[in-house]
Amino acid sequence: MANHMNAAKHGQGKSLFGGAMIIAGTTVGAGMFSLPVVGAGMWFGYSMLMLVAVWFCMLMSGLLLLEANLHFEPGASFDTLTRHTLGRFWRIVNGLSIAFVLYILTYAYISGGGSIVNHSLGTLGLSLPQSVAGLVFALVLALVVLISTQAVDRITSIMLGGMVLSFFLAIGNLLLEIDMQKLIEPDGEASYLPYLFAAIPFGLASFGYHGNVPSLVKYYGKDPGTIVKAICLGTCIALVIYSCWLVATMGNIPRSIFADIIAKGGNMGVLVAALSEVISSAWLNNMLTLFANLAVASSFLGVTLGLFDYLADLFDFDDSRKGRLKTAAVTFIPPTVLGLLFPNGFLMAIGFAALAATIWAVIVPALLAYKVRKLSPDYDGFKVPGGTPLIILVVLFGFITASCHLLAMADILPVYG
Numbered sequence: 001m002a003n004h005m006n007a008a009k010h011g012q013g014k015s016l017f018g019g020a021m022i023i024a025g026t027t028v029g030a031g032m033f034s035l036p037v038v039g040a041g042m043w044f045g046y047s048m049l050m051l052v053a054v055w056f057c058m059l060m061s062g063l064l065l066l067e068a069n070l071h072f073e074p075g076a077s078f079d080t081l082t083r084h085t086l087g088r089f090w091r092i093v094n095g096l097s098i099a100f101v102l103y104i105l106t107y108a109y110i111s112g113g114g115s116i117v118n119h120s121l122g123t124l125g126l127s128l129p130q131s132v133a134g135l136v137f138a139l140v141l142a143l144v145v146l147i148s149t150q151a152v153d154r155i156t157s158i159m160l161g162g163m164v165l166s167f168f169l170a171i172g173n174l175l176l177e178i179d180m181q182k183l184i185e186p187d188g189e190a191s192y193l194p195y196l197f198a199a200i201p202f203g204l205a206s207f208g209y210h211g212n213v214p215s216l217v218k219y220y221g222k223d224p225g226t227i228v229k230a231i232c233l234g235t236c237i238a239l240v241i242y243s244c245w246l247v248a249t250m251g252n253i254p255r256s257i258f259a260d261i262i263a264k265g266g267n268m269g270v271l272v273a274a275l276s277e278v279i280s281s282a283w284l285n286n287m288l289t290l291f292a293n294l295a296v297a298s299s300f301l302g303v304t305l306g307l308f309d310y311l312a313d314l315f316d317f318d319d320s321r322k323g324r325l326k327t328a329a330v331t332f333i334p335p336t337v338l339g340l341l342f343p344n345g346f347l348m349a350i351g352f353a354a355l356a357a358t359i360w361a362v363i364v365p366a367l368l369a370y371k372v373r374k375l376s377p378d379y380d381g382f383k384v385p386g387g388t389p390l391i392i393l394v395v396l397f398g399f400i401t402a403s404c405h406l407l408a409m410a411d412i413l414p415v416y417g
């Protein structure tokens with residue numbers, strides 16, 4: 001949901017709340033649906049520990065990016081920051097990793113969207129092949145992006161409202177029904193901690209919002225006090241939502257059932273179907289399904305709008321009808337074709353998004369801050385506390401997460417299920 005910037009810009013006051021909602025809106029997305037599935041191996045306690053640690057590192061990398069950004073005029077893009085501070089090589093690596101994350105997330109959303117649309121149709125007694133459901137999901141939403149940015153803005157604002165309501169109704173009820181024993185004394189195999197490592201990349205993807213930092217600087221101007229608070233509050237909101245989500249899922253679905261969910265591909269629809277089984281009321285069930293649909297659809301709109309603008313700029317396609325059609329073709333055709341060929345790659349795609357995000361959302365921000373501190377040692381504006389040790393910690397976090405993903409892919413780290 002990267003586009004609430006525009007929605008907020010039309011607003012009257014530049015309140016702290018608006019900025020926090022922009023960050024929370026971008027952060028909370030499909031990554032959330034991977035958390036209970038990849039966290040099932042280590043279960044609740046370690047999942048919470050991992051979430052808090054990843055939240056801290058992702059918050060710090062966002063603040064380091066802000067620090068570097070404040071050395072430039074408001075409006076400077078991520079690309080401008082890397083070009084002026086780190087040079088050509090990093091500019092290219094950064095640009096490629098951003099484009100890769102946007103593309104693969106679009107594919108993840110088509111896969112997750114197809115799966116959840118299919119689950120929703122199932123409750124109505126209809127059925128479609130999942131790849132076709134993904135195609136319908138992508139076509140409808142791509143049309144919104146093709147129409148205009150304003151269309152995306154309006155629709156995502158409505159979706160955000162619907163998401164908040166449906167989340168609290170459905171999850172609130174699940175939270176009331178949790179079984180403490182499931183949370184604290186899970187069933188299934190007796191090994192937990194070894195599964196933590198393969199889950200870290202999914203935590204990282206779930207806390208990604210960094211593309212919005214330059215937009216916040218443009219929106220608020222050089223007002224570090226408010227921007228820092230907006231980033232802290234926005235990521236805290238995401239942390240609270242994810243914690244409630246873990247309690248609601250792990251407190252209701254036994255750990256052994258998660259092994260079945262994973263065996264069925266671990267896609268969004270399978271998880272929501274397992275949750276639906278424990279919700280007694282049909283109405284609350286609909287709220288949960290509505291929430292899942294809105295969450296993935298609004299993330300799809302935000303991410304593809306970012307990709308759309310990025311590609312239009314890259315290929316120099318204009319804003320005429322023909323130009324937008326060309327941009328839409330390069331934006332949507334590759335991930336949609338991938339979605340038709342591999343309808344169930346949701347988890348795999350979130351993992352690869354995390355791998356590429358370690359570059360631009362973690363390592364590059366740390367390097368940028370290191371470099372601007374070297375270039376202007378007398379600068380007395382906003383500085384993230386912790387000095388070079390904090391920068392080293394953030395870079396290490398990036399390397400460890402990338403290594404975890406690669407080692408898990410190579411079957412060297414254990415993956416539950």
Ligand SMILES: N[C@@H](Cc1ccccc1)C(=O)O
Pocket residue numbers: 026027028029030031032101105205206207208209210211299353357361
């Ligand atoms: N946090 C987003 C994904 C994302 C990653 C990186 C940057 C922006 C967004 C989600 O959970 O869907």
